[in-house]
Amino acid sequence: MSDMHVKTTRIEGAGKSAMDIARNRLMVAGLLFLAAFAAMAFRTLELGLSTPGNSGFSRAAALVTVAPLSYSRAEILDRNGEVLATNLEVASLYVDPQKIDDPRKVANELVAILPEFTVAEMEKKLTLPQRKFVWIKRHLSPDQKWRINALGYPALKFQDEERRIYPYGRLASHVLGFVDVDGKGLGGIERSFDSTLSWRDENDSPRAGEPIRTALDIRVQHALAEELGAAIRAHKAKGGAGIVMDVRSGEVVAMVSMPDFDPNDPAASPAEARFNRVSQGVYELGSTLKTFTVAKALEQNIVHMEDMIDARKPIRVAGYTISDDHGKARMMSVPEVFVFSSNIGMSRIVDEMGPELQRQFMADIGLLQPTTLEIQEIGNPLIPRRWGRLASMTISYGHGLSISPAQLSTGIAAMVNGGRLVPATLLAKDEADISAIESARQVISASTSRDIRKLLRMTVVKGTGSKAEALGYRVGGKTGTAEKAIAGGYDKKALISSFMGVFPMDDPQYVVFALLDEPEGTRATHNFAGGGWTAAPVVRNVIVRSAPLLGIQPISENQSLYTRVAHLIDDEKR
Amino acid sequence: MRQYFTLFSVGIALISGMVVFQVKSTVQERRDDVEGLARQIEADQRAIKMLRTEWAYLTSPSRLQDQSMHFLAMGETSARQIIPDVQQVPYRIDLETPVDAPESIVIPLRYAPINKPREKPERRLGGFQRASLIIRVDERSGR
Numbered sequence: 001m002s003d004m005h006v007k008t009t010r011i012e013g014a015g016k017s018a019m020d021i022a023r024n025r026l027m028v029a030g031l032l033f034l035a036a037f038a039a040m041a042f043r044t045l046e047l048g049l050s051t052p053g054n055s056g057f058s059r060a061a062a063l064v065t066v067a068p069l070s071y072s073r074a075e076i077l078d079r080n081g082e083v084l085a086t087n088l089e090v091a092s093l094y095v096d097p098q099k100i101d102d103p104r105k106v107a108n109e110l111v112a113i114l115p116e117f118t119v120a121e122m123e124k125k126l127t128l129p130q131r132k133f134v135w136i137k138r139h140l141s142p143d144q145k146w147r148i149n150a151l152g153y154p155a156l157k158f159q160d161e162e163r164r165i166y167p168y169g170r171l172a173s174h175v176l177g178f179v180d181v182d183g184k185g186l187g188g189i190e191r192s193f194d195s196t197l198s199w200r201d202e203n204d205s206p207r208a209g210e211p212i213r214t215a216l217d218i219r220v221q222h223a224l225a226e227e228l229g230a231a232i233r234a235h236k237a238k239g240g241a242g243i244v245m246d247v248r249s250g251e252v253v254a255m256v257s258m259p260d261f262d263p264n265d266p267a268a269s270p271a272e273a274r275f276n277r278v279s280q281g282v283y284e285l286g287s288t289l290k291t292f293t294v295a296k297a298l299e300q301n302i303v304h305m306e307d308m309i310d311a312r313k314p315i316r317v318a319g320y321t322i323s324d325d326h327g328k329a330r331m332m333s334v335p336e337v338f339v340f341s342s343n344i345g346m347s348r349i350v351d352e353m354g355p356e357l358q359r360q361f362m363a364d365i366g367l368l369q370p371t372t373l374e375i376q377e378i379g380n381p382l383i384p385r386r387w388g389r390l391a392s393m394t395i396s397y398g399h400g401l402s403i404s405p406a407q408l409s410t411g412i413a414a415m416v417n418g419g420r421l422v423p424a425t426l427l428a429k430d431e432a433d434i435s436a437i438e439s440a441r442q443v444i445s446a447s448t449s450r451d452i453r454k455l456l457r458m459t460v461v462k463g464t465g466s467k468a469e470a471l472g473y474r475v476g477g478k479t480g481t482a483e484k485a486i487a488g489g490y491d492k493k494a495l496i497s498s499f500m501g502v503f504p505m506d507d508p509q510y511v512v513f514a515l516l517d518e519p520e521g522t523r524a525t526h527n528f529a530g531g532g533w534t535a536a537p538v539v540r541n542v543i544v545r546s547a548p549l550l551g552i553q554p555i556s557e558n559q560s561l562y563t564r565v566a567h568l569i570d571d572e573k574r
Numbered sequence: 575m576r577q578y579f580t581l582f583s584v585g586i587a588l589i590s591g592m593v594v595f596q597v598k599s600t601v602q603e604r605r606d607d608v609e610g611l612a613r614q615i616e617a618d619q620r621a622i623k624m625l626r627t628e629w630a631y632l633t634s635p636s637r638l639q640d641q642s643m644h645f646l647a648m649g650e651t652s653a654r655q656i657i658p659d660v661q662q663v664p665y666r667i668d669l670e671t672p673v674d675a676p677e678s679i680v681i682p683l684r685y686a687p688i689n690k691p692r693e694k695p696e697r698r699l700g701g702f703q704r705a706s707l708i709i710r711v712d713e714r715s716g717r
Contacts, residue, residue, distance in 0.1 A: 222635035472653030554653030
């Protein structure tokens with residue numbers, strides 16, 4: 001329409017005055033401006049009223065993204081999500097001495113915050129001539145940084161650095177491991193999952209990978225570490241090992257090896273402290289292995305619960321005498337052989353079974369292969385070269401075969417959980433994984449497993465494991481006391497004393513194992529240093545402290561479960 | 575009429591220009607806000623990570639145990655103190671029976687969930703042994 005208007009003005013324009021022409025032109029210009037501004041207003045309205053997405057323009061250009069935190073290594077968590085290892089930015093303090101006016105005053109104020117320095121040392125650092133950069137302290141705590149900032153001296157400056165922090169210190173040090181100055185994993189999970197926790201980008205700088213959720217429960221870990229540490233001090237032991245394992249999933253809820261180290265400062269501890277006695281150390285564990293012998297014998301119907309075994313006299317085999325520590329010197333029922341831990345009785349049972357079947361069973365329950373824990377500190381079991389009659393007899397009560405506590409716990413879990421061998425793991429399993437356990441390999445029948453539960457419970461009620469009884473938690477278990485092998489025989493003084501406990505016995509949930517390396521008897525233990533006196537109380541205390549955390553309720557025991565087996569055990573003192 | 579038209583155009587141009595300028599500056603302001611928020615979120619995330627670690631350190635079981643020994647003198651939970659199911663809680667209101675009826679309050683038959691004689695005090699190696707020591711010292715100094 002405006003076009004038409006413009007044409008008409010031009011046609012008539014020839015006879016008009018210059019004023020009219022100017023007006024017309026102004027009009028044209030005004031119309032053009034009006035059109036342009038109208039278009040702009042329309043577009044503004046359109047943009048304002050439209051919903052993003054269905055109109056033509058993209059929203060991405062307007063988006064502000066929050067950059068994800070970039071750290072060079074991912075976290076390690078416990079099963080409840082507590083932080084076991086993390087990377088943090090820490091500040092390091094340096095000073096430009098040329099800008100300090102009153103070194104004495106600044107030194108005094110700094111020493112109040114950093115008490116590890118003396119005022120003289122600090123003053124010396126602050127007055128170094130011809131230097132513009134002097135480190136005062138690396139890796140300050142956030143609180144220290146805040147307080148130094150609050151002093152308000154411009155000459156004091158911070159440099160941000162990244163550092164691996166283990167907030168729980170020594171707790172779980174053998175499971176977690178540690179990292180070197182370049183952030184490379186040098187032990188435990190830090191080493192075996194190095195590439196999961198951290199990866200290198202195209203510039204070869206490390207980036208955080210996936211966080212790892214371990215199976216550990218830090219509260220149970222603490223209870224185990226503390227009880228084991230107390231027992232080691234009380235019995236002047238060289239070291240100790242402890243493990244708490246879920247029998248259905250194979251998850252390691254706690255794992256302690258003593259002596260331990262602080263992963264925040266691994267160099268401060270001797271290298272021996274990094275030795276993991278749970279997975280790396282292999283020991284002749286003694287009578288705890290009787291559990292496996294009895295299980296296989298019952299499974300194969302080689303003996304029955306009611307059978308009587310001759311344990312009257314020591315046995316002489318190949319120039320070697322097998323005798324009992326807790327000798328009763330009489331005929332014993334199978335439960336008695338187990339509960340009173342008779343080496344003689346056990347040798348007679350395995351003699352019926354034969355070495356080949358025994359060896360096959362030990363292989364089936366993973367005692368002849370290294371443990372499946374996901375760390376690299378794993379020890380190989382020591383298997384006798386000739387597995388003959390004598391070897392089979394000594395192995396039946398736990399001598400001559402060296403295995404790690406982790407292997408033992410896995411095997412025991414299979415004995416009590418209904419007979420399924422579930423590989424041990426340090427990583428938390430989710431529900432789907434746990435249902436997959438139903439398909440785990442069956443190594444003994446469910447009914448044999450029930451018998452073993454009764455025997456283990458009776459050992460605590462009537463036999464050698466009475467110190468492990470924890471009111472309400474229905475603890476079962478087996479003691480193990482082995483003399484250390486030395487060149488040409490055994491050292492009667494140096495013991496490996498252990499106790500393997502399971503609770504609650506009517507529906508087993510957890511295996512708790514404690515081992516002391518060369519404990520000494522005390523007055524409280526009447527100078528005994530065996531597993532029943534030194535390690536069993538550790539297991540008891542750990543159970544009492546951790547059962548409420550693990551959701552296991554103390555209840556009155558259903559005694560009728562054990563009546564039949566209890567009748568077979570005569571524990572009268574004669 | 576033409577005059578009015580010109581004035582009208584100029585007015586429209588001025589108004590729409592001003593409005594657009596205002597909208598644009600508001601958008602810029604909002605944008606700055608959003609960017610500030612993004613920076614704040616990042617700083618907060620950093621702080622959260624730091625605080626989570628500090629929390630782990632401050633609530634580590636050994637520290638809590640020490641604090642509890644010093645300030646609360648509480649011992650470990652004995653099995654006797656744990657009531658396995660709600661049915662055994664004494665003097666509770668039974669929801670099954672009508673309110674106000676005399677039988678709506680459950681009178682306990684027995685308190686202890688475990689019917690066993692009292693546990694003998696045992697020599698303890700670790701754990702909370704120190705708690706009792708501290709109490710004893712306090713008593714003596716109080717006298």
